Amino acid sequence: MPLRAALLLLLLAAGCAAPPVQNGRAAIVDILSVEPSIVLDIRYATANNFTGQVLYPAAKAKLRREAAESLAAVQRELKMMGLGLKVYDAYRPLAIQWKLWEVVSNPSYVADPRKGSRHNRGAAVDLTIVDSLGAELEMPTPYDDFTEKASQSYEELPERVKRNRALLRDVMERHGFLRIQSEWWHFDFHGWEQFPVMDEPL
Numbered sequence: 001m002p003l004r005a006a007l008l009l010l011l012l013a014a015g016c017a018a019p020p021v022q023n024g025r026a027a028i029v030d031i032l033s034v035e036p037s038i039v040l041d042i043r044y045a046t047a048n049n050f051t052g053q054v055l056y057p058a059a060k061a062k063l064r065r066e067a068a069e070s071l072a073a074v075q076r077e078l079k080m081m082g083l084g085l086k087v088y089d090a091y092r093p094l095a096i097q098w099k100l101w102e103v104v105s106n107p108s109y110v111a112d113p114r115k116g117s118r119h120n121r122g123a124a125v126d127l128t129i130v131d132s133l134g135a136e137l138e139m140p141t142p143y144d145d146f147t148e149k150a151s152q153s154y155e156e157l158p159e160r161v162k163r164n165r166a167l168l169r170d171v172m173e174r175h176g177f178l179r180i181q182s183e184w185w186h187f188d189f190h191g192w193e194q195f196p197v198m199d200e201p202l
Helices: 002-015 066-081 094-103 159-174
Strands: 028-030 062-064 084-089 124-129 176-181 186-189
Touching: 002 062, 002 124, 028 159, 062 066, 066 124, 066 159, 066 176, 084 186, 124 159
Parallel strands: none
Antiparallel strands: 028 062, 084 124, 124 186, 176 186
16 A cells, blocks of 8 residues: 555544645635636736735736636626626735735725735635626726725615626625625625635735
């Protein structure tokens, strides 16, 4: 019996967990490696964000593999309607979380880096819906708008905008993502708390 297999059997017999699998469901993967048709508009890789600073070294979007595969299922469902996803942000290194906190120290909009955010765990995504030409559907506010209009419960909106918000919410929730109250664009993958905070570079 190979030495590695024998060692694994001894660990299991002793009640120890198996060594982590690098390509397992919890691995961090590039979203486009799972579903290349998703559109990226990674705002923190540009100055077009609420800080006015370039914070990411590359315009990449990563998630835990399980979350990325669920997002791919969302994309497939939207494609049947002639629509698709545009991602603004996904996994965020903890060091970047500190920079955001310095600008907006409000836990309703930016998670306290001392606790870590769902983004820091690779289990949250900011996104919207686009049509077949890549144009964004009209939503209540632009991305990263820190006003009451960004809330899921804000109702003083045209009916078409409320329908677009509801479509995004409903399709995401059907595939295992959870909304938050303060931001129409932000969704957490179910079981996010099982993943550790990370500060690995993009």
